[in-house]
Amino acid sequence: MFEGLNEGQARDKILEMVDEYCRSFHRKRPYAEGDRIPYASRVYDSEEMRCLVDSALEFWLTSGRYSERFEKGLSGFLGVRYCSFVNSGSSANLLAFMALTSPLLGERAIRRGDEVITVAAGFPTTVTPIIQYGAVPVFVDVTIPQYNIDCSMLEEALSERTKAVMIAHTLGNPFDIQSVKEFCDRHGLWLVEDNCDALGAEYAFNGESGLCGSFGDIGTSSFYPPHHMTTGEGGAVYTGNPLLNRIIRSLRDWGRDCACPSGRDDLCGRRFGGKYGELPFGYDHKYVYSHFGYNLKATDMQAAIGCAQLNKLPRFVEQRRRNFAYLREALSGVQDKLILPEPCPNSKPSWFGFLMTCREGASRDKLVAYLESRGIQTRMLFAGNLIRHPCFDEMRKAGKGYRAVGELSVTDEIMYRSFWVGVYPGMTDDMLDKIASSIKSALAL
Numbered sequence: 303m304f305e306g307l308n309e310g311q312a313r314d315k316i317l318e319m320v321d322e323y324c325r326s327f328h329r330k331r332p333y334a335e336g337d338r339i340p341y342a343s344r345v346y347d348s349e350e351m352r353c354l355v356d357s358a359l360e361f362w363l364t365s366g367r368y369s370e371r372f373e374k375g376l377s378g379f380l381g382v383r384y385c386s387f388v389n390s391g392s393s394a395n396l397l398a399f400m401a402l403t404s405p406l407l408g409e410r411a412i413r414r415g416d417e418v419i420t421v422a423a424g425f426p427t428t429v430t431p432i433i434q435y436g437a438v439p440v441f442v443d444v445t446i447p448q449y450n451i452d453c454s455m456l457e458e459a460l461s462e463r464t465k466a467v468m469i470a471h472t473l474g475n476p477f478d479i480q481s482v483k484e485f486c487d488r489h490g491l492w493l494v495e496d497n498c499d500a501l502g503a504e505y506a507f508n509g510e511s512g513l514c515g516s517f518g519d520i521g522t523s524s525f526y527p528p529h530h531m532t533t534g535e536g537g538a539v540y541t542g543n544p545l546l547n548r549i550i551r552s553l554r555d556w557g558r559d560c561a562c563p564s565g566r567d568d569l570c571g572r573r574f575g576g577k578y579g580e581l582p583f584g585y586d587h588k589y590v591y592s593h594f595g596y597n598l599k600a601t602d603m604q605a606a607i608g609c610a611q612l613n614k615l616p617r618f619v620e621q622r623r624r625n626f627a628y629l630r631e632a633l634s635g636v637q638d639k640l641i642l643p644e645p646c647p648n649s650k651p652s653w654f655g656f657l658m659t660c661r662e663g664a665s666r667d668k669l670v671a672y673l674e675s676r677g678i679q680t681r682m683l684f685a686g687n688l689i690r691h692p693c694f695d696e697m698r699k700a701g702k703g704y705r706a707v708g709e710l711s712v713t714d715e716i717m718y719r720s721f722w723v724g725v726y727p728g729m730t731d732d733m734l735d736k737i738a739s740s741i742k743s744a745l746a747l
C-alpha cells in the first residue's frame with residue numbers, strides 16, 4: 303500500500319482516507335420528526351479526525367506539539383497570556399484552587415479554614431476542591447432569571463477569613479463581573495472564573511470588552527463533549543499572572559519545579575546548576591519538587607482535536623446565540639407560565655443552554671416528563687442546591703465545614719422549578735420548533 307512512498311507521503315495518503323471515511327460514515331442525516339433531540343452533541347467534521355489520526359500516527363501520546371499549539375491558540379482566543387491544557391474541567395478547577403494555596407503566594411495563600419465565596423446552584427466540581435482542601439465554602443444565593451450570584455449579598459458573605467471568590471458563569475451567562483471584581487479588589491480577594499460553560503461569552507467593563515475567563519486571576523474551561531468545543535475529555539486553566547502560571551504548571555506536572563516540557567531536557571539551562579531545599583547543589587532540576595502536585599496533563603491526541611475545534615469556535619458561539627434567540631422568540635408567548643432566561647447587563651453570553659423556571663401553577667416535573675416522552679432531552683441546573691445532596695449529609699448534620707448566607711431560597715426554587723434544553727450548534731430550526739411547540743403544548747394541558 304505504501305510502496306514507493308516516504309513517511310510523509312504515506313501519512314498524507316492515510317489522512318486522505320480519513321477524510322473519505324469521515325464523509326462516508328460520519329455524516330449526520332438531517333433531523334426527522336420523531337428523532338431524539340439531545341441537549342448537546344459534538345459538532346465536528348473530517349478536520350478533527352485528520353488531526354486526531356495525524357497525532358496518533360506520530361505516536362507521541364503525551365503532551366507535545368499539538369498541546370503547545372492548542373494552548374497558544376486558546377490563549378490567543380481568550381486574550382490571556384498563559385494557558386495550560388489539562389484532562390478535564392474538574393481538574394482545571396482543582397488546579398485553579400490549589401494554585402491559590404501555594405506557599406509561593408505568602409500571606410495571600412489560602413490556608414485550611416479560610417473561606418471561599420461561591421454558590422450552591424451549579425456544578426459540584428466548582429466547589430469540591432475547596433472542601434477537599436479543608437477550606438470553607440460560603441454559599442451565596444443567586445438571582446432568577448440570570449442564575450448567577452446575587453451580588454447584593456457579597457458584603458454579608460465576607461468574613462476575616464475570606465480569601466477568594468470562585469464561581470461559574472452559569473450556562474454561558476456572565477455573572478456581574480464588574481460588581482464581583484470590584485468586591486474582590488476592595489477586599490484583596492482572588493477571583494476564579496469557572497468558565498467551563500461560557501467559552502466565548504463577552505463582557506464590557508470600564509469601556510473595554512473582554513472574554514469571560516480573562517477578568518479573574520484564573521479562568522477554567524471544560525472540553526467534555528457537550529461543551530462549546532470538545533477534546534473528548536479535557537480542560538484548561540488560564541491566567542495573566544506569571545507567578546500563578548508557574549504554580550499551575552508545577553501542580554499540573556507532578557509538583558515539579560522545572561518548567562521544561564515533556565521529553566525536553568534542560569531548556570531552562572538549570573538542570574544541574576541549582577540549589578533547592580536541602581538537596582545537594584546540582585541535584586537534577588527535573589526531579590525537584592516545589593509543590594505537592596498531580597499529573598493532570600491531557601494527551602496530544604486530545605489537543606489535536608482541540609486545534610481543529612478552535613477554528614470552529616467563533617462560529618459555534620454565534621450559532622448558540624442564534625439558537626437561543628430563536629427559542630426566546632418562539633416562547634415569548636408563555637411568559638405567564640415560564641420565566642425565560644435573561645442576559646447579564648453589559649454582556650454578550652455564549653449560551654450553553656436555554657434555562658427556564660416554571661411559575662406557580664406550572665409543574666416543572668410534569669413539563670420535563672412530557673418533553674422527555676417526546677424525545678426532547680432536558681437537564682436540571684446541575685446540582686440545583688448542592689448543599690441538599692448526599693455528599694453534604696455529614697457536614698449538614700454536623701453543621702460545620704461550610705456556611706450559607708441566608709436561606710438560599712432562590713437556589714431552592716431553582717432546584718424545584720428550573721430546567722433547561724439545548725441550543726448546541728448542530729440544532730436546526732426544525733428541532734428548535736419541536737422544542738418550542740412541545741413546551742407550549744405541555745403548558746396548555
Ligand SMILES: Cc1ncc(COP(=O)(O)O)c(C=O)c1O
Pocket residue numbers: 390391392393395424425427428470496498499524525526536537
Ligand atoms: C460549571 C462547570 N464546571 C466544571 C465542570 C466540570 O467539567 P468536566 O466535566 O470536564 O470535569 C462542568 C461540567 O460540565 C461545569 O458545568
